[in-house]
Amino acid sequence: MAELPKISIYWASSCGGCEISVVNLNEKILDVAANFNLFFCPCLLDTKKTDIEALPDKDILITFFNGSIKNEDNAEMAHLLRKKSQLLIAFGSCSSEGCIPGLSNLHSLDDQMNAIYLDNLTTINPDRIIPRHETIVPEGALTIPAIYDRVRTLSEIVEVDYYIPGCPPEPHQIWNVIDHVIKQRPLPERGSVIGAGRSTVCDECSRKKGNKSIKKFYRTYEIVPEPETCLLEQGLICMGIATRDGCGGLCPKVNMPCTGCYGTPEGVLDQGAKMAAALGSILDIGDVKGLTDDEINKRIDDIINEIPDFAGMFYKYSLCSSILKGKVI
């Protein structure tokens, strides 16, 4: 029997949810095991980094790389796995676009350290110690990797062949990709998003859509939405309109707005900008006849001010890869 093609699943700076989503393939995991040699997966297997280094270049068929790049170790593994893999797939929101932990790019590393080690409600740190790259202890020197000043996506470090979006990617979509590979179907153009659709979550959301026109925004804790109508039309900021389809419209099914975890729809560069533009076109500011520009702007501002966290709402997952990158406030 020919040797099974190797695959690897690596986590850089990640929460582990991407791995769990793979495990949630459930019985299909056995199909994966039958078709591939899962060679490297630190959360489940004891294979070592040195085992990877010993492989010939491009010996791994596919690496599913989840998590963002937050320190030297993450970057080193990205380079190593790039070299040893034929296909490197940015798996999940963190490696594709930075995800929620990428919101830390809104703050300097010093501020982050300060919030954790110094100005913190339970920390007692009279000597004002902050962890550092190298520490001399009585027995010798200890090192930990320095943390980068900002979160980077995988494609900022190495060339990426494909992107699988989602935080985490939904198991049925992971399976679509794996099944595609098992059946040796041709893959789309390099650099494409796979394991997702090409339009928006609205397309797969079962809620009734009418004329979108919003007089007032509500925060999710303020109202109990009616169960069948589009949430955006009810004044909840639903990112579905600016988010790629693929999940199956999950959040609106439980009466919660989409927060945007599948990233930008096909052809859209910036999720937040897309959302702002979409909202701009459906804001109902009433009859503006006879109003001055200032008065009109004030009406718009009044509605927009009901959203006190623009960055966290519009760029919850995509801040790192947005055109804004860093501070937006």
Next chain:
Amino acid sequence: MNKITIEPITRLEGHGKIEIFLDEKGNVANTYFQVPELRGFEQFCVGRLAEDMPVITNRICGVCPEAHHMASVKALDDLFGVVPPPAAVKIRELIYMAFYVTDHTTHFYALGGPDFIIGPEAPPAERNILGVIKKVGLDIAKQVIDCRARNHHILELLGGRGIHLVAGVPGGWSRAVSVDERRQIEDIARKNIDFALFTLKIFSDIVLKNSAYLDLITSDIYLHKTYYMGTVDDKNRVNFYDGLVRVVDPEGKEFVKYHPKEYASHIAEHVEPWTYLKFPYLKNIGWKGFEDGINSGVYCATPLSRLNVSDGMATQLAQEHYEQFYETLGSKKINGRYQPVHYRLATHWARLVELLYAAEHMLELAIDPEITSDHIRNIPKEIKGVGIGSVEAPRGTLTHHYISDTRGVLTKINLIVGTTNNYAPMSMSIKRAAQKFIYNGQIVTEGLLNKIEMAFRLYDPCLSCATHTLPGKMPMEVTIRDKDCNIIRTLARD
């Protein structure tokens, strides 16, 4: 000095690194368990909408997002001054039990279990989930998969997603349970009970009936006498979702019992420069370093701890296994309570007792007629500006603390995360194991290294959680250095 490095620590959720320094005679001088990552939630949650926190803090950990989601939503109940309707509380608890069943199952069969099921001396290539399947058979593997699948189905059905739930709102839950669904859930809960009993049987057959394993559990290698922490109900029984936090001393005497809102009067955190993770300790005893005993503020918060702080389990079968656990491990009853078990490897067994409790309690909730009520939300009327919520995460007591402005925009947050509670005890267990297995310069073999790894794996450390404070994973490296600090051996894993 000689230095041994183990990196990465595999099969724990996160990255990690162990450094072992040897003295002139080749004995262990000291060990350091380093957590090399950090993610910064404490800072970037500032400026976020309070009600977004259940969704944001999910991403601290994809292994136990449900625990963060629940602690977060409880903190929001508090911050918005709203009490959820009884049905919402029951739905939250039901989901939480389903989560416990899948989480404890995953740990036993995929993460910590391989050490026992395959055996600590087996080659690393076999000590994993695939090895487990080989050993216990594909049928059992399919049962494990089924168990995870049916419970993740509940998470997705009622929580919106299988991973990273979205349905938690201040004052309730966004999705009700229909009458049909209730029947389906009842059926699942019954299957879970059978599965938990079956798993306890496997544990008994493979581990308890094997005297070599039992000796390993009860040897002093993995023994530590520390304080223990866990949440208990009004009858001092184990509770995962709500109650008071009870701390007992190494003799089993209650040291303190407090409302989670008072956590900051009882827990403090210590900083070391060589690791990004902080070390929580009992504030009223103080940080005395990595020490066992009644005078050291080090405490442990694990399945074993929860059993040790409690007077029993709230469900019948789990209570029977609880008693069997203490009787088998030779604990005496004093004033009606079992003395704490200090063998840390017994944590694996304690986890299975909890698995059974979660399954039984899930059934209780599933057959409760109120669970199908459609009154699942109370709309908040105020923003109090401070909210504290806590639950028992599988890996320890988890606390979320938020402070907001009058618009409900966060100005400060603090988190004491499950695994973090156990950072000092984990470090101590690693040192103890290293001292036992490395002496007089004897070169360490793989199996011995794995026994050192077992010392932390038994805590089921989830270092993505622990490193919520910046990026989040940890492979492992052990470096052994001689007295002059030259590296004599590096054992790396990732």
